[in-house]
Every structure is written in structure tokens, then in C-alpha cells.
Amino acid sequence: MHVSYIARFLHLPLLLLLLVVIGCRTETSERFDERKQSVRQGENTRKQKRGNEQYNKSFHKSHAKNRKAPSDAPNRDFGSSSATGRVPKKAFDVLAHVRQYDRAPEGYVGGRRFGNFEQHLPRQDTEGRRIEYREWDVNPRERGRNRGTERLVTGSDGRAWYTDDHYNSFIQLK
Structure with missing residues (x-):
């Protein structure tokens, strides 16, 4: 009688153990699936970035034909702010905001x-260090409208440049 009593309840701990294992396995596989999905999304993001970089390089190469050949002089003259009649006040306003806050004005890209x-x-700057550039729109972003060709470009050396023909020519701002 004692053996049958134990046998009768022996299946309960085994059943409980089986349920725990299945539950853990399901939770683990769900986490695995989530991780797998996030890895795929990361791969897609990297592929998109790579694709954008490839596009940008090919875009710039295809447009390079229409541009003047660069000079080897690191600090050649690109124009000066003495030609401010050609540079609109709004470019200087955006530059002042960028220099003060290190970000685009509200509503600008x-x-x-x-x-x-x-x-x-x-x-390179005067000490031979590589200059990093950032670009800024001169006009505010308007939904459904083209951003135009005017840009402001600021360098890590502190200089700033204005272009009204989408990077074909530049005027240095001071």
C-alpha cells in the first residue's frame, strides 16, 4: 500500500518539472526570437547606412564633373565676406545661431x-589637422517644398562658408 501511495503522487512532481521546463523554454525562445529580430533590424539599418553612403559617394562623383578642380593649396581663397552683397543676412543669422547654440535654429535642417x-x-587647417565640416540650411524647412540650394557649411577650424548653388561655389563668411 505504501508503494502505491508513492506511485500515485510521483507523477505530480514530474508533471510540475515538465511544465517548468516547457515554460522556461518558451520564454527563452521568445527572447531569442526578439533578439534575432533586433539583430536583423540592426543589419538592415547598417545596410541602409551603407547604401546611403554608396549613394552619396556616387552622387558626389557624378556631380564632380561639373565642378572646378580643387587646388592643392590647403587654404586657397574661396571668396571673402567682403562680398557680403552676395550673401543674404539670413545666412549670417543662421551662422550666429549655430555658433551660439551648436545646433540649427528651430524649424531648420x-x-x-x-x-x-x-x-x-x-x-586641413593651418596646423595640418583635418577639417570636419557640417552643413546647415539657410532657409527654414517647409513641408512639401524643396529645401533649395542655399547652404551654410561650418568647419571644425572655426571658418564658415556660404553657397547659393548647392556646393558648386563657396563664399567664406567672417
């Missing part, structure tokens, strides 16, 4: 890296 692929701007 800006702060992205500018590659200087055509090397229209100096590559």
Missing part, C-alpha cells in the same frame, strides 16, 4: 556631416 568630397573647401 542642419548639423549633418558635409563630406567635402570634391575638395572645394580646405582639407
Whole structure:
């Protein structure tokens, strides 16, 4: 009688153990699926970034034909702010905001890296350090409208440049 009593209840701990194992396995597989999905999304993001970089490089190469050949001089003259008649006040306003707050004014697009692929701007500062550039829109963003061709480009050396023809030519601002 004693054996049958134990046998009768022996299946309960085994059943409980089985349920725990199945439950853990389901939870683990759900976490695995979530992780797998986030890895896929990360791969897609990297592929998209790579694709955008490829597009940007090909875009700049295809437009380089229409641009002037760069000079080897690191600090060549690209124009000066003495030609301020050609530079609108709004460009100086955006530049003042960028220099003060290190971000685009509210409602403007800006702060992205500018590659200087055509090397229209100096590559190095006076001490030979590589200059990093960022671009800023001169006009506020309007939904459903093209951003136009006017841009402001700021360099890590403190200089700023204005273009009204989408990077074909630049005027240095002071």
C-alpha cells in the first residue's frame, strides 16, 4: 500500500518539472526570437547606412564633373565676406545661431556631416589637422517644398562658408 501511495503522487512532481521546463523554454525562445529580430533590424539599418553612403559617394562623383578642380593649396581663397552683397543676412543669422547654440535654429535642417568630397573647401587647417565640416540650411524647412540650394557649411577650424548653388561655389563668411 505504501508503494502505491508513492506511485500515485510521483507523477505530480514530474508533471510540475515538465511544465517548468516547457515554460522556461518558451520564454527563452521568445527572447531569442526578439533578439534575432533586433539583430536583423540592426543589419538592415547598417545596410541602409551603407547604401546611403554608396549613394552619396556616387552622387558626389557624378556631380564632380561639373565642378572646378580643387587646388592643392590647403587654404586657397574661396571668396571673402567682403562680398557680403552676395550673401543674404539670413545666412549670417543662421551662422550666429549655430555658433551660439551648436545646433540649427528651430524649424531648420542642419548639423549633418558635409563630406567635402570634391575638395572645394580646405582639407586641413593651418596646423595640418583635418577639417570636419557640417552643413546647415539657410532657409527654414517647409513641408512639401524643396529645401533649395542655399547652404551654410561650418568647419571644425572655426571658418564658415556660404553657397547659393548647392556646393558648386563657396563664399567664406567672417
